[in-house]
Amino acid sequence: MQKSxxxxxxxxxSLGIEHKRIFRNNKRWSENIIKMLLTLAGIVSIFTTIGxxxxxxxxxxxxxxxxxxxxxxxxxGTTWQPTIGKFGVLPLVTSTMITSLVAxxxxxxxxxxxxxxxxxxxxxxxxxxxKPLLEILAGIPTVVYGYFALTFMTPILxxxxxxxxxxxxxxxxxxxVMGIMILPxxxxxxxxxxxxxxxxxxxxxxxxxxxxxxxxxxxxxxxALSGIISAIILGISxxxxxxxxxxxxxxxxxxxxxxxxxxxxxxxxxxxxxSGGDLGYDTPDYNSIFAIGLLLFIVTLVLNMVSRAxxxxxxxxxx
Amino acid sequence: MTNQTSKQWxxxxxxxxxxxxxxxxxxxxxxxxxPKKITSIIGPSGCGKxxxxxxxxxxxxxxxxxxxxGEVLFQGQNIYDPRIDPVQVxxxxxxxxxxxxxxxKSIYENIAWGAKIxxxxxxxxxxxxxxxxxxxxxxxxxxxxxxxxxxxxxxxxQRLCIARALAVKPEIIxxxxxxxxxxxxxxxxxxxxxxxxxNQYTIIIVTHNMQQAGRASDFTAYFTMDTxxxxxxxxxxxxxxxxxxxxxxxxxxYISGRFG
Amino acid sequence: MKNPVNLFSSISYxxxxxxxxxxxKASIWKALFRLSTLVGVIVLAILILSIVNQAFGxxxxxxxxxxxxxxSTSIIDVPKTELIQLIENNLNKNRVRTLDTEKPxxxxxxxxxxxxxxxxxxxxxxxxxxxxxxxxxxxxxxxSTVAEKYPxxxxxxxxxFTPQFLTESMSKTPELAGVRTALLGSLLLIxxxxxxxxxxxxxxxxxxxxxxxQNTWLSRVIQTNIDNLAGVPSIIYGILGxxxxxxxxxxxxxGRFFGYEGANGRTILAAGLTMALLILPILITNAQxxxxxxxxxxxxxxxxxxxxxxxxxxxxxxPYALPGILTGTILAISxxxxxxxxxxxxxxxxxxxxxxxxxxxxxxxxxxxxYNWTTRPQQEFRNIAAVAILVLMIMLLSMNAVAILxxxxxxxxx
Ligand SMILES: Nc1ncnc2c1ncn2[C@@H]1O[C@H](COP(=O)(O)OP(=O)(O)OP(=O)(O)O)[C@@H](O)[C@H]1O
Ligand SMILES: [Mg+2]
Numbered sequence: 001m002q003k004s005x006x007x008x009x010x011x012x013x014s015l016g017i018e019h020k021r022i023f024r025n026n027k028r029w030s031e032n033i034i035k036m037l038l039t040l041a042g043i044v045s046i047f048t049t050i051g052x053x054x055x056x057x058x059x060x061x062x063x064x065x066x067x068x069x070x071x072x073x074x075x076x077g078t079t080w081q082p083t084i085g086k087f088g089v090l091p092l093v094t095s096t097m098i099t100s101l102v103a104x105x106x107x108x109x110x111x112x113x114x115x116x117x118x119x120x121x122x123x124x125x126x127x128x129x130x131k132p133l134l135e136i137l138a139g140i141p142t143v144v145y146g147y148f149a150l151t152f153m154t155p156i157l158x159x160x161x162x163x164x165x166x167x168x169x170x171x172x173x174x175x176x177v178m179g180i181m182i183l184p185x186x187x188x189x190x191x192x193x194x195x196x197x198x199x200x201x202x203x204x205x206x207x208x209x210x211x212x213x214x215x216x217x218x219x220x221x222x223x224a225l226s227g228i229i230s231a232i233i234l235g236i237s238x239x240x241x242x243x244x245x246x247x248x249x250x251x252x253x254x255x256x257x258x259x260x261x262x263x264x265x266x267x268x269x270x271x272x273x274x275s276g277g278d279l280g281y282d283t284p285d286y287n288s289i290f291a292i293g294l295l296l297f298i299v300t301l302v303l304n305m306v307s308r309a310x311x312x313x314x315x316x317x318x319x
Numbered sequence: 320m321t322n323q324t325s326k327q328w329x330x331x332x333x334x335x336x337x338x339x340x341x342x343x344x345x346x347x348x349x350x351x352x353x354p355k356k357i358t359s360i361i362g363p364s365g366c367g368k369x370x371x372x373x374x375x376x377x378x379x380x381x382x383x384x385x386x387x388x389g390e391v392l393f394q395g396q397n398i399y400d401p402r403i404d405p406v407q408v409x410x411x412x413x414x415x416x417x418x419x420x421x422x423x424k425s426i427y428e429n430i431a432w433g434a435k436i437x438x439x440x441x442x443x444x445x446x447x448x449x450x451x452x453x454x455x456x457x458x459x460x461x462x463x464x465x466x467x468x469x470x471x472x473x474x475x476x477q478r479l480c481i482a483r484a485l486a487v488k489p490e491i492i493x494x495x496x497x498x499x500x501x502x503x504x505x506x507x508x509x510x511x512x513x514x515x516x517x518n519q520y521t522i523i524i525v526t527h528n529m530q531q532a533g534r535a536s537d538f539t540a541y542f543t544m545d546t547x548x549x550x551x552x553x554x555x556x557x558x559x560x561x562x563x564x565x566x567x568x569x570x571x572x573y574i575s576g577r578f579g
Numbered sequence: 580m581k582n583p584v585n586l587f588s589s590i591s592y593x594x595x596x597x598x599x600x601x602x603x604k605a606s607i608w609k610a611l612f613r614l615s616t617l618v619g620v621i622v623l624a625i626l627i628l629s630i631v632n633q634a635f636g637x638x639x640x641x642x643x644x645x646x647x648x649x650x651s652t653s654i655i656d657v658p659k660t661e662l663i664q665l666i667e668n669n670l671n672k673n674r675v676r677t678l679d680t681e682k683p684x685x686x687x688x689x690x691x692x693x694x695x696x697x698x699x700x701x702x703x704x705x706x707x708x709x710x711x712x713x714x715x716x717x718x719x720x721x722x723s724t725v726a727e728k729y730p731x732x733x734x735x736x737x738x739x740f741t742p743q744f745l746t747e748s749m750s751k752t753p754e755l756a757g758v759r760t761a762l763l764g765s766l767l768l769i770x771x772x773x774x775x776x777x778x779x780x781x782x783x784x785x786x787x788x789x790x791x792x793q794n795t796w797l798s799r800v801i802q803t804n805i806d807n808l809a810g811v812p813s814i815i816y817g818i819l820g821x822x823x824x825x826x827x828x829x830x831x832x833x834g835r836f837f838g839y840e841g842a843n844g845r846t847i848l849a850a851g852l853t854m855a856l857l858i859l860p861i862l863i864t865n866a867q868x869x870x871x872x873x874x875x876x877x878x879x880x881x882x883x884x885x886x887x888x889x890x891x892x893x894x895x896x897x898p899y900a901l902p903g904i905l906t907g908t909i910l911a912i913s914x915x916x917x918x919x920x921x922x923x924x925x926x927x928x929x930x931x932x933x934x935x936x937x938x939x940x941x942x943x944x945x946x947x948x949x950y951n952w953t954t955r956p957q958q959e960f961r962n963i964a965a966v967a968i969l970v971l972m973i974m975l976l977s978m979n980a981v982a983i984l985x986x987x988x989x990x991x992x993x
Contacts, residue, residue, distance in 0.1 A: 031888060031889050034889045038782045039790070041782030041783045042786040042797075042801045045801060045805050045860065046804050048856050048859070049804050051819055052819050055822040055823065056815075113615025114616040114618075114619055117609075117616045121609060123383065130616055133620045134616075136623060137619055137623050139913065139917075140975075141919065141971065141975070143917070143919040143946045143950050144626075144971070144972070146950070147949065147961075147965070151633065151953075152625070180619070184619065187616075187619070198420070200416060200420035203381075203416060203420065204420045205422070205432075205433075206409060207413060208432070208484065208487050209406055209407070209410030209436075209437055209487055210406070211436075213605035218436070223422075234810070240812075241811075241814065241815070242812070243812070243813065243814045243920035244919050244920055244950065247920075268920070271814055271817075272814065272924065275923065276924070276929075281826070293815055297811065297812075300811060301810070301811070304810035305807065404598060406598060406601075410598075438597035
């Protein structure tokens with residue numbers, strides 16, 4: 001504004017051109033700088049990914065270059081004992097799978113039940129009370145869940161199944177509590193998916209003389225299925241990557257067992273324990289956490305991408 | 320079942336009021352629907368036509384706060400009797416909606432589903448064919464029954480929705496502006512179909528299309544809104560009568576297009 | 580009219596007979612659905628109660644040094660001057676000086692002095708403790724065990740949640756330990772996280788929402804990348820922080836580059852940067868949503884007056900979106916406050932009693948303390964872990980409450 005006033009004092013012929021030139025150049029210059037800065041900020045996140053992939057890859061290569069370590073042994077070996085040079089990741093993988101499986105046994109039925117109740121049955125008032133409560137559950141730090149597993153869930157399990165059967169650290173307790181942690185994720189994402197199913201479909205089913213239950217399960221639920229599956233997959237990815245609950249309650253020390261009453265360290269638990277100690281930077285143990293980290297990264301990345309691809313599909317149907 | 324009146328009406332209401340929460344959307348509706356005939360409900364937007372129609376098979380039950388005062392008699396029975404399961408009502412009184420709303424399933428499944436949940440024991444294949452024939456869709460889809468219903472055209476989808484309603488074997492079919500989302504040719508097809516179906520079913524249709532009401536219905540009910548925004552029925556009779564010689568000035572204005 | 584099932588005369592098929600069963604099934608399932616929702620709520624209640632349960636309860640004390648050797652009456656009757664004498668005569672010089680600089684002994688209240696004498700002169704120690712609900716319902720059980728095992732012990736109901744817990748630093752004795760160092764660590768950590776993540780996150784969101792409407796390949800790559808990063812487990816961010824900030828950038832993060840005497844890269848700065856990367860995707864997504872909610876008419880009005888894109892964003896879009904952005908930021912920060920795994924990996928110290936003094940100091944944080952105490956076998960550490968959890972949860976809840984109230988207030992104003 002200032003500029004145009006000062007210019008208007010100049011000669012009428014030059015006014016148009018002058019005005020345009022100064023005005024535009026100035027604006028463009030600063031606008032472009034700003035745009036560049038914003039773009040750079042956006043690119044930071046790309047560097048994060050590059051950093052993760054590069055560092056995990058580089059350090060994993062160091063690990064696999066150690067004498068006696070091969071990719072094949074790593075992926076198929078059933079003993080993880082760095083001190084004697086045995087690096088078979090399977091014990092860590094199976095315990096990750098068992099804790100995640102237990103978690104999903106809790107989180108899927110409860111999460112879907114809650115989603116259906118909140119989306120199909122609950123009155124507005126009820127939902128307004130229950131939803132925030134479930135959200136609180138989602139906001140509790142995982143270290144608190146770990147504490148809960150160790151000091152509450154484990155004693156109860158040992159009381160039910162016997163002190164001799166259930167170890168102090170065990171996969172079942174960690175898995176159950178992890179299921180509670182994941183429940184709100186599954187219920188809220190599934191509820192969104194159910195909510196996106198148009199009212200008219202429910203009307204159609206009810207108008208044919210279906211009960212509310214039949215409508216919910218046979219019409220609304222299948223129509224929301226891709227959103228629900230995507231929620232479940234995201235839940236699995238959460239379970240696989242969860243650290244604190246398993247680090248506190250599932251036990252420290254790899255153990256190749258399928259018995260959920262036993263202690264067994266998961267991939268994340270191992271990484272946390274090794275890096276929490278004061279290890280030198282060039283020991284095999286230290287290098288091994290990167291190989292496990294890489295495996296964890298790949299698994300969770302694939303799960304997340306699949307989950308998003310599926311959920312994009314359901315958005316396409318209704319938008 | 321005994322019926323008090325000498326004539327068995329398809330639906331009979333007496334001083335029916337319908338509320339959304341505290342808001343009275345419709346008041347004082349006293350209406351007797353002739354069985355196996357087509358009755359159309361017309362009136363300006365917002366006067367409560369859909370509200371009345373949905374009250375006939377208790378679809379309003381799903382709207383929080385919606386409730387009725389008065390009775391809706393079906394074969395002499397008040398469908399709002401607390402002992403009656405509304406699901407039972409909807410099995411007897413089917414509904415076709417304004418926008419075609421097929422399930423995201425195959426054509427076959429769309430029709431078979433309602434019968435299945437209602438415990439239909441005979442051949443589903445026959446039932447599907449019968450309903451598709453009745454709804455004049457059979458020839459167009461008989462080779463592609465497993466195709467997703469959503470791949471049909473809008474008019475076909477709406478006829479599928481009618482076929483789907485027929486499969487539950489209702490006595491009455493309620494239609495809320497069934498042609499408003501369709502082109503004129505598809506509309507005519509549905510009207511022919513209604514005529515066809517009225518041999519076997521009682522049909523009640525809400526429409527904004529005066530020609531449609533005039534052409535396709537035997538009886539016409541005209542609703543309008545009062546100053547308190549509550550809708551009420553101010554004219555009801557044989558269609559030709561209502562259209563050519565309405566007793567009410569407002570009806571005449573509406574029908575001749577000077578209103579609404 | 581009597582039997583509701585047969586109300587209607589014509590029966591086309593057996594639907595009425597099925598209906599009763601169907602409705603029964605429907606109501607059973609409805610009950611199950613409601614139950615699953617309630618399970619979540621019930622577990623939440625149990626979780627909170629189980630923590631409260633550990634934070635209070637009966638304890639048994641015993642003096643390591645016989646108090647009769649120091650005083651002849653009950654400690655309550657000992658005058659203040661004598662208490663100070665006891666402290667000065669029996670504690671080592673350094674400790675006395677520390678206490679005196681924290682708050683001059685003469686200015687301290689009597690109860691404060693009693694506390695110091697009991698814990699540091701008599702070395703009164705908790706030998707056994709009992710959770711809240713058992714203390715209320717079956718106290719005698721505890722009394723008899725204690726009477727048997729520690730005949731000299733004094734029993735008392737103790738709230739582990741004390742003012743000292745917030746102001747004391749770490750200690751090897753549970754009842755003397757506090758979370759001051761951890762609390763300060765957490766706060767400083769969060770400040771670093773916000774300072775780094777907020778500008779980056781909001782800028783990225785502006786770029787994605789306002790500048791890349793054209794959907795360029797770059798913006799698509801950035802968007803996909805952010806979506807992917809949001810699902811990366813936090814422990815992986817820990818590994819990233821360890822390799823980049825702790826090791827590769829060691830000269831910077833240890834402070835040596837700036838002339839500090841940093842020992843290694845395991846500093847609060849490295850942790851804060853790691854945490855910033857961790858919450859960046861969440862922050863960006865939340866900010867994007869807030870910006871997307873700005874009505875387009877506002878932008879058009881601004882452009883219509885000849886404003887440039889940046890003027891439009893700065894004067895109209897951002898002010899409108901700010902409440903949403905800030906709420907989203909608070910939610911992201913509360914995530915950072917509770918994160919534990921990445922801190923373990925970048926090397927938070929588990930035992931440290933020195934308050935963080937700057938960007939390059941070693942540190943601990945509240946969740947690390949909780950983790951550390953939880954993994955100790957002694958019951959008393961579980962008690963103080965519970966109290967630390969309460970502190971953390973109160974912080975989180977109040978942050979979230981502020982965010983929600985704030986959002987509602989702004990929304991109501993519009
Ligand atoms: N779910 C609802 N909750 C509250 N009020 C409603 C609801 N549905 C309709 N109404 C109100 O009831 C009145 C009648 O609505 P209704 O949909 O029955 O009108 P209509 O005659 O079908 O109109 P149209 O011709 O536009 O379909 C209107 O004032 C409307 O605002
Ligand atoms: Mg209507």
